[in-house]
Amino acid sequence: DLEIAIKVVIVGNGAVGKSSMIQRYCKGIFTKDYKKTIGVDFLEKEIELDGEEIRLMLWDTAGQEEFDSITRAYYRGAQACVLAFSITDRASFEAIDSWKKKVEVEVGEIPMVLVQNKLDLIDEACVSEEDCELLAQRLKMELFKTSVKDNLNIDSVFEYLAETYLSH
Numbered sequence: 001d002l003e004i005a006i007k008v009v010i011v012g013n014g015a016v017g018k019s020s021m022i023q024r025y026c027k028g029i030f031t032k033d034y035k036k037t038i039g040v041d042f043l044e045k046e047i048e049l050d051g052e053e054i055r056l057m058l059w060d061t062a063g064q065e066e067f068d069s070i071t072r073a074y075y076r077g078a079q080a081c082v083l084a085f086s087i088t089d090r091a092s093f094e095a096i097d098s099w100k101k102k103v104e105v106e107v108g109e110i111p112m113v114l115v116q117n118k119l120d121l122i123d124e125a126c127v128s129e130e131d132c133e134l135l136a137q138r139l140k141m142e143l144f145k146t147s148v149k150d151n152l153n154i155d156s157v158f159e160y161l162a163e164t165y166l167s168h
């Protein structure tokens with residue numbers, strides 16, 4: 001049996017919850033002050049889809065997103081992508097277009113999904129539901145509303161990506 005492995009990159013501004021999302025999905029944990037594990041490029045998660053074993057390799061950035069210095073090695077060979085922003089951070093929402101372009105410059109068009117995180121902080125939101133839906137429409141992307149803290153919709157994001165990848 002040849003196992004299917006998919007390299008997934010998770011991009012977006014700093015502090016939107018990318019590392020937390022990877023930790024939550026792969027290890028089932030959430031901490032308020034997650035410390036970056038230096039030297040670890042990705043975490044893995046095995047899932048079964050339509051009777052197939054799929055290994056997702058979720059690549060984390062080392063927190064260098066604000067310096068615009070994510071290395072090519074990070075993107076190299078990526079087969080699927082999560083574009084993440086936080087509803088409590090307007091700038092992270094506005095940066096989505098530029099993140100999408102960065103990925104496409106490096107690896108071309110790959111399955112992508114839009115994630116609006118920190119839904120548990122809806123009272124502090126500075127991005128409206130309408131804004132999010134218009135962006136998803138414009139980019140022709142599926143939109144997932146998540147809370148890593150409450151473990152809301154995290155599994156769905158990665159299942160959707162794996163399904164989209166397999167059906168291509």
Ligand code: GDP
Nearest residue numbers: 014015016017018019020031032118147148149
């Ligand atoms: P990254 O820079 O995108 O990797 O973001 P981190 O994963 O380091 O998360 C930044 C901060 O946001 C941390 O304090 C997390 O605990 C917090 N965080 C991440 N996701 C959520 C969420 O869904 N809800 C809340 N309330 N906090 C979150």
Ligand code: MG
Nearest residue numbers: 018019061063
């Ligand atoms: Mg991080």
